Amino acid sequence: MWIRRDDGAEIYVRVLRARKEPGADLESEVGAEDGADAGAGEPPALLILDGIGCAGWAFRRLAPKLAADRKVVLMHYRGHGRSPSPPRPWQLGMHTLADDAAAACDQLGLDRVVTLGFSMGFQVALEFYRRHRRRVAGLVSLAGPPGQPLNSFRGTNVFGFALPLVVAATSVAKQATTRLWRSVLPSRQAFDFGLRFEVNRDRIDSRDFELYLKGMAAINPELFAAMLEQAQCHCGDDILGRIGVPSLVVAGGRDEFVPVQRLREMAFAIPGCRWEVLDEATHALPAEYPDExxxxxxEFLAELG
Structure with a gap:
């Protein structure tokens, strides 16, 4: 399904749901008219807000399992996956992405959803809650911080200081940056390095990681850097103590992108939040531990109804 925003941006939205016939497979694509039948007694849909540079790869095995009980909605951010780069000047702030998600819910006829944010997606989820609070039935963070992700990336804030240089480089040397980006990311060397150092190679399906690298390579590096800059400028700490819906935070014990302590502090700032850690998971925990x-x-969703 596609939606068109007022600024001309086109957003791709994928919906998973269980077929009504017993034992049938999942539907992977539905139109707006198919999504508008969320009647009484049907549980709130699960709205997945992905990480930056991601378009569903981490949920390839997890999302269908969750869709057995409810609709699962996954939006491709501007310039990600099947969503083309938006018109300039780019609007890539967390609040804009949250409004894109709300527009998708409108078109699907979804009044209330449980928002699940993976990595940067939880920043978008917090803005969704801030701006569209009546729609939120629950909040879930999978390795997702409340803001300024580079301040704790790999235990240091040096990446936050380097970001303006990266943004400038991708803007000034567009062609050279794009050539380098699209040659290195899908390479065998990047694949081997990532499997060895960035994820739990004993848990992840290498096909998922390959999808991630190919998806990243297809993104405009200037757009990626600009969105990362917006994520780094954003902070949702102010809203944590005012969250009034059931919440769950799941961290990876081996996550070097968003350390456990950062997520623990966030979880304990949210009233009544459930806090869980997967000890051997890295930042790619949705792809590493789909069954768990x-x-x-x-269990969390069942308690919400």
Whole structure:
């Protein structure tokens, strides 16, 4: 399904749901008219807000499991996956992405949703809650901080200081940056390095990681850097203590992108939040532990109705 925003941006939205016939497979694509039948007694849909540079790869195995009980909605951010780069000047702030998600819910006829934010997606989820609070039935963070992700990336804030240089480089040397970006990311060297140092290679399906690298390579590096800059400028700490819906935060014990302590502080700032850690998971925990997360998320969602 596609939606068109007022600024001309086109957003791709994918919906998963269980077929009504017993034992049938999942539907992977539905139109707006198919999504508008969320009647009484049907549980709130699960709205997945992905990480930056991601378009569903981390949920390839997890999302279908969750869709057995409710609709699962996954939006491709501007310039990600099947969503083309938006018109300039780019609007890539967390509040804009949250409004894109709300527009998708409008078109699908979804009044209330549980928002699940993976990595940067939880920043978008917090803005969704801030701006569209009546729609939120619950909040979930999978390795997602409340803001300024580079301040704790790999235990240092040096990446935050370097970001303006990266943004400038991608803007000034567009062609050279794009050539380098699209040659290095999908390479075998990047694949081997990532499997060895960035994820739990004993848990992740290498096909998922390959999808991630290919998806990243397809993104305009200037747009990626600009969105990362917006994420770094954003902070949702102010709203944590005012969250009034059931919440769950799941961290990876081996996550070097968003350290456990950062997520623990966030979880304990949210009233009544449930806090869980997958000890051997890295930042890619949705792809590494789909069965375990399906169970834990299923229990959390079942309590919401």
């Amino acid at each position: 997360l399906a169970l834990r998320l299923g």
